[in-house]
Each structure stands twice: as C-alpha cells, then as structure tokens.
Amino acid sequence: MRFRKTVPPVTPPRRPTQEQEPASPEITEMSPGILRSQLPISLPGLGHVNCYFLEDERGVAVIDPGMPGPASWRALVHRLKQAGYRPRHVHTVVVTHSHPDHFGGAGRLRDVYGSEVITHRSFRTWFDPADDEALPTPAGEAPSVGPWDHALPWRDGTTFRPPMPRRVNIGLYRLALKRFMRTPAPTRRVDDAEVITLGRRPWVSLHTPGHTNDHLCLFDPVAGIVLSGDHVLPTITPHISGLVAGADPLSEFFASLDKVAALHGVQLVLPAHGQPFQNLASRANDIRAHHQERLDRLRTAAEELGDASVEAYSHELFKPRSWGQLAESETYAHLEHLRITGEMVSHHQAGALHYRLIETR
Ligand SMILES: [Zn+2]
C-alpha cells in the first residue's frame, strides 16, 4: 500500500493588522484642526506611525514626528506641505514616549526651526549622554548609541539587542542612528494633569507608564479626544519591557490602563499606530484581560514546569516565530509581577534566572 504524501496543513497567510498597514499618503481631518498624517516606518509589527498636526493661529503642533533619519524627515516635510505647512510653522512637538518611531524629527525641529519639544517629566532615551559616558567604547568600534551593552537580568553574560528594522545590518543601523540622531532634549517637561493648549484646545497631560516609564497621553476633556500614543492601540498590545527602571512595569501598566478607562466623555481615541476608535474603556479592559490571561498561563506553566528559566516560560507564552529577547523581556516583566505580588520566587541557576510558584500547601 502506498501512502500519499501528506500535505502540510496550510496556515492561511495572516492578514496585516491595522498597525502593520503601510502609511497612507492622505492627510485626514479627524476633528476640527486635528489632521492625521502617516509616516512610513518598518519595525516588527508596525508599518506606519500616526503623526498628528494640531492647527492654530501660530502654525501647527506635531505629535510624534516619526523615525530618526533622512527618509522619515523627507516624509514629514512632504506631509506638512500637503497640509499647507513648512517645518518653520511647527511651533511645538509633543513626543508621547522615548521610542525612536515617535521622537525621530523632534531634535531637528528644535535645533533648526526652534520648535518647543514637550515630553513627560521622566523622558529619557537610550541615547542620553549620561548613558554613553558610562559605557566605555572598545577601540575601533562605533560608540554605543543604544542599550546593547545593558545586561539581561534573566541571562548572565548576555546583552540586549533592541528591535531592528527588518533586513538591516546592525552595524549600519548603529552608525545611521549615530549620524542622524539628534538627541531630542525636551524644552518643556510636563507632569501628570497639566494643561497644555495646542490646536486651540486645552489638553490635559496623562502620565501613563507601562509601555515605557515616560509615556504621555493627552486628553481634550471638552471634545472628549484622547491622543493615546502607544499606551492603547486598536488591535495590538504594546510591548511591556522587563528592562525599564520601574520595579513592576506590568502593575504600572495596569494602573495606567485603569486611568484612561476612567476618563469621562471620551468620544474619539487617536492612537500612534492604526485607526481611530471610540471605545477606550473597553479596549483598555481588553488589554488588561490579555495580560491577566498571560499571567494565568504562566501560573499553569509553572505548575507543569516546576522551576524554569525565563526563556522556557517565554516559549509557553509566544509562538516560535516570536521567540527571542523581546518575548523574553515581556515574559520577564510578567514573571517579576508574579514575584513582586508574592506568587513566585526566583533564583539564579546555570547562568539563568529561574522562577517557580511559592508552595502554598
Ligand atoms: Zn513605543
């Protein structure tokens, strides 16, 4: 008897998420005086960043002016032109948080065009001079411009490699960052619950740590509009890194989700990636539930594995195509949450950090 060759099960190609779609060439008015432009980016899971223009009698404020580098800058200048502006009309830049797809054009707008750069009080990038001075550069190597030299807390002797644009040589990427990066030193750092007038509207600043320590959302309580940055995205959940300074970034993220879910009168949410949406509270609650479900999966995995490394736990949470340092970083944040809240203990074993459930019986 002959067997037919078995045909491997065909997994249908995954439809791109809203956040992965390529940048639209259109300028779209989201609400009077709030224009959305999309700038192209190529990061894992992301095809564009929404750069909003808030118009007033002085010109325009821009929210999250794209990636560092000439291509993103050209796209920004082109989009401004489509909307009737030149870079010199940009009086203010708001950077929602310290990721490069959000602060790219900020330094150039500040240095060349005198724009004010607004961030949260705690804004800090990998590129801050304090970090670079502390890290000696081996002879002949490009100086460190990233967190490459930061040790992973869960793997002894291993350093972090940040997400790279796809198909880019890491050395070239480092050099490109070095060459085109203008450290976007803010000219104005705001605290939680300050009022900033932009686009003829009063915006209340909302410090929303979790995705990063310095994440800032803006809320116009009159029209019920939220600029949500990466804190709440329409279909994907932002990466929660175990490598940030806070002791328990997941707890901070939960508190920040509750904070925006409790806002009254929200009519429109304008995220940094993907399409606008209305249901902020239910979206925030769904994201919270997603992380609770991951915590449950870790509890179940711990019962089966007994005592396991962060890498082993990450394989329980993520599909093989996502395995690696980002998956481990997010898993580490969840395991640390369980440790800090008293459900797990950790110890070093064979060069790696291991976690197990605390025996309750
Ligand atoms: Zn981000």
Ligand SMILES: [Zn+2]
């Ligand atoms: Zn982003």
